[in-house]
Amino acid sequence: MTDNKISIEDMATFCKKKGLVFQSGEIYGGLSGFFDFGPECVEIKNNIKKEWWKFHVQQREDIVGIDGSIITNPKVWEASGHVANFNDVYVKCKKCKKPNKIDKSEIGKVKCECGGEYEVLGDINLMFKTNVGPVEGNAAYLRPETAQLIFANFKLVAESSRLKLPFGIAQIGKAFRNEISPRDFLFRSREFEQMEIEYFVNPDDSKKCPFIKDVLKHEINILSEDMQKKNQKPKKMKIEQALKNKVINTEWLAYWLALEHKWFISLGANPDNFRIRQHMKDELAHYSSDCWDLEYNFPFGWKELQGMADRSDFDLKQHINHSKKDLSIFDQETNKKIVPYVAAEPSLGVERALLVFMFDSYNDDKKRGNIVLNLDPKLSPIKAGIFPLMNKPEIENLAKEIKNNLKRYFNVKYDRSGSIGRRYARADEIGTPFCITVDFDSLKDKTVTIRDRDTTKQVRVKISELRDIIESLILKETSFSQIK
Numbered sequence: 001m002t003d004n005k006i007s008i009e010d011m012a013t014f015c016k017k018k019g020l021v022f023q024s025g026e027i028y029g030g031l032s033g034f035f036d037f038g039p040e041c042v043e044i045k046n047n048i049k050k051e052w053w054k055f056h057v058q059q060r061e062d063i064v065g066i067d068g069s070i071i072t073n074p075k076v077w078e079a080s081g082h083v084a085n086f087n088d089v090y091v092k093c094k095k096c097k098k099p100n101k102i103d104k105s106e107i108g109k110v111k112c113e114c115g116g117e118y119e120v121l122g123d124i125n126l127m128f129k130t131n132v133g134p135v136e137g138n139a140a141y142l143r144p145e146t147a148q149l150i151f152a153n154f155k156l157v158a159e160s161s162r163l164k165l166p167f168g169i170a171q172i173g174k175a176f177r178n179e180i181s182p183r184d185f186l187f188r189s190r191e192f193e194q195m196e197i198e199y200f201v202n203p204d205d206s207k208k209c210p211f212i213k214d215v216l217k218h219e220i221n222i223l224s225e226d227m228q229k230k231n232q233k234p235k236k237m238k239i240e241q242a243l244k245n246k247v248i249n250t251e252w253l254a255y256w257l258a259l260e261h262k263w264f265i266s267l268g269a270n271p272d273n274f275r276i277r278q279h280m281k282d283e284l285a286h287y288s289s290d291c292w293d294l295e296y297n298f299p300f301g302w303k304e305l306q307g308m309a310d311r312s313d314f315d316l317k318q319h320i321n322h323s324k325k326d327l328s329i330f331d332q333e334t335n336k337k338i339v340p341y342v343a344a345e346p347s348l349g350v351e352r353a354l355l356v357f358m359f360d361s362y363n364d365d366k367k368r369g370n371i372v373l374n375l376d377p378k379l380s381p382i383k384a385g386i387f388p389l390m391n392k393p394e395i396e397n398l399a400k401e402i403k404n405n406l407k408r409y410f411n412v413k414y415d416r417s418g419s420i421g422r423r424y425a426r427a428d429e430i431g432t433p434f435c436i437t438v439d440f441d442s443l444k445d446k447t448v449t450i451r452d453r454d455t456t457k458q459v460r461v462k463i464s465e466l467r468d469i470i471e472s473l474i475l476k477e478t479s480f481s482q483i484k
């Protein structure tokens with residue numbers, strides 16, 4: 001966990017140099033707002049998604065997952081309001097001529113970063129349109145969010161999974177938005193992935209969160225609407241205090257905001273780089289009574305990572321009205337049919353999460369003379385590098401045997417090229433937490449050296465114990481200093 005943040009441009013350069021992220025179709029000049037991810041970054045992204053899914057779905061009793069399609073019946077997007085309203089205000093700076101998008105509530109209030117006034121050019125719908133089948137005229141859309149597929153499948157999932165309120169439905173998947181001005185590397189792109197949950201509660205019992213005690217002692221930087229009006233700085237508070245002093249008004253939003261912050265911290269992010277900010281009244285959608293964002297201190301300012309709105313029964317009611325289907329569910333506790341409320345909808349971009357973990361782990365280690373990505377081992381693309389100390393067949397064969405054995409459990413990498421120092425540096429730069437060196441002694445006593453990325457400490461361990469050691473280090477059941 002480090003705090004020497006580099007600029008977003010330098011991060012993009014680093015990612016390109018290490019083969020992590022490229023402009024999509026780069027050999028043809030790229031395409032603005034689209035990116036391709038190289039071998040190690042696919043692993044990091046998959047690890048982020050895996051950890052998110054484990055934490056939010058598999059380790060809970062009250063949340064199940066779905067995987068909806070990217071293109072669905074376009075009526076879904078008419079019902080949700082996206083066809084009519086998923087617009088951004090298209091503006092152009094009168095001074096530097098740069099195009100941008102702003103929110104309706106920002107017209108006349110915000111200026112371009114060069115200081116110039118904006119000229120409003122009109123509304124633009126952000127959905128990508130396509131045609132289904134060979135005959136023109138069957139318009140459909142690439143989904144601009146994953147959430148609506150949760151609402152459209154709500155009753156099928158709730159009944160087939162026999163879910164009882166309160167419960168959530170989660171989804172991870174691609175989303176597409178024809179952003180007017182994609183920028184800040186992966187932060188605002190036109191194709192990205194979302195990890196979303198719609199959390200449903202009984203409307204008659206929508207205030208109390210049964211899990212609130214899990215987060216009461218959790219501390220977080222808070223910036224409420226009132227504090228923004230008074231030009232105050234964010235204040236670090238325990239959730240307990242924020243609820244008691246009515247800084248946050250609903251337990252459910254407090255619970256989800258704290259839980260999401262905890263998820264980032266559990267994977268090595270710096271807690272102080274986060275804050276929660278309440279939306280001002282004029283930022284709120286008409287159906288939402290309260291909304292907060294979990295924000296991160298990016299090198300280009302505090303920006304939204306994750307939105308958390310109280311959406312009442314707006315979406316389900318819209319789908320009931322448009323589909324003419326009964327989407328209410330039977331609640332055994334009250335013996336009533338209910339259209340639940342959405343108490344919170346944690347919605348996080350995978351690429352924004354990736355940027356957080358990259359910034360918080362990027363460490364330009366002057367003493368070592370190379371970059372060290374101090375990624376949490378769970379997120380590291382490669383869990384261990386395996387190096388023969390010398391290019392001698394018997395040492396190489398043993399190193400390959402160790403690699404083949406460990407590969408059954410972890411993503412490990414065999415590397416024989418360059419000096420051992422160079423190999424360590426290469427491993428550090430993509431965040432490999434452990435490096436295993438095989439030498440002449442290994443042939444005799446069946447031990448190897450294992451090196452810890454963060455401290456550079458090395459210990460000698462038995463080859464037969466490598467799997468267990470690496471596993472307990474990744475799970476943090478053992479610390480490196482405890483290994484004998």
Ligand code: ATP
Pocket residue numbers: 145177179186187188189190192194304305306307347348349350351352
């Ligand atoms: P913004 O105000 O930044 O455009 P939003 O409020 O429209 O975001 P949501 O509709 O709430 O975003 O989407 C949920 C999450 O999806 C965001 O918090 C963000 O993490 C991610 N996301 C949204 N748009 C993009 C994008 N263009 N590029 C990358 N991630 C995005």
